[in-house]
């Protein structure tokens with residue numbers, strides 16, 4: 001499917017007069033419409049709720065938009081909990097799905113009365129000691145082995161550090177029940193960025209069968225099944241996007257076949273999607289500032305891997321549109337690079353694009369999740385601003401760009417660095 005930016009060259013030219021590139025821009029309308037499609041797809045389940053994975057796009061203004069659409073939040077660190085608290089999330093609005101959890105993070109999660117998802121059986125006693133056992137508690141399951149959809153191997157849970165074995169999960173539930181827990185959840189995350197309508201239904205089948213078995217073994221009430229994240233987006237134009245309506249129906253079929261006959265039709269379905277919720281609705285906008293002709297053709301841009309790490313880290317593909325040249329022929333082969341002293345600082349390698357001139361704006365697609373969030377400060381580079389394109393077409397700055405003073409803020413060294 002042809003990738004079309006949600007902003008035009010004219011819009012970006014006007015925005016860049018006020019907010020210099022590089023910057024992230026998010027599409028409020030796209031975000032809201034997508035949440036509504038998700039909720040509609042799971043409306044058959046009374047307790048359905050999406051807990052947005054905060055780590056994907058940790059910005060309180062984005063969290064507020066999602067909150068207005070009825071979402072909760074999935075946190076996995078102290079600062080994510082604090083940001084969620086600041087947005088007014090509390091109690092059952094928060095899922096705390098962490099691993100290798102420090103005691104003070106459990107304390108914070110308990111203070112907010114969040115749902116806690118335990119990654120390991122040893123965390124039962126750890127949580128009891130540091131913060132006490134809540135009435136509602138969730139455990140994370142790892143089936144081991146490889147996870148397949150049909151003949152395709154999607155991921156390797158047996159190699160993943162997350163979750164408990166079935167025996168451990170049953171033992172943990174028994175123990176938690178003795179300690180006073182009353183309602184239980186089961187969580188699992190088996191494959192990341194799946195572009196397949198079969199992932200959630202297959203995972204749901206596994207977890208629903210497990211829930212029935214666990215209930216029979218322990219007698220606990222299973223209040224919810226948390227399908228976690230992993231529903232992906234097509235980064236390349238040749239892939240078809242997931243159809244969330246089809247996914248919702250696929251999960252429903254499993255629910256009706258497995259949960260309802262077991263008398264567990266009241267259980268809620270939770271999701272913790274990140275990428276699917278925000279990925280397509282955020283772009284990184286950067287300007288071409290140099291061109292270089294050596295053994296290859298290079299376009300140098302004012303963003304670099306600190307702004308978007310996925311290409312450097314995973315070799316990930318991010319589609320690029322040269323704004324204003326949407327319909328021009330892609331007859332030039334470029335490496336599009338940032339300025340880090342690292343040769344993997346390339347947003348595209350041997351990419352066919354329209355001829356790029358200095359001053360052109362490039363829109364790097366599908367950066368709305370795990371984009372800004374993975375930013376860092378290598379080479380003393382600064383994080384960019386984040387902007388929200390509102391439904392009425394206006395633009396709000398939802399995070400200012402870092403300044404050198406931010407970069408130096410943790411030193412107590414000399415006035416030159418303090419007063420800049």
Ligand SMILES: *Cc1c(COP(=O)(O)O)cnc(C)c1O
Nearest residue numbers: 053097228229230272273274275
């Ligand atoms: C990262 C993560 C998510 C979100 O994953 P996406 O691939 O962005 O959907 C959800 N739950 C947990 C526990 C995670 O670690």
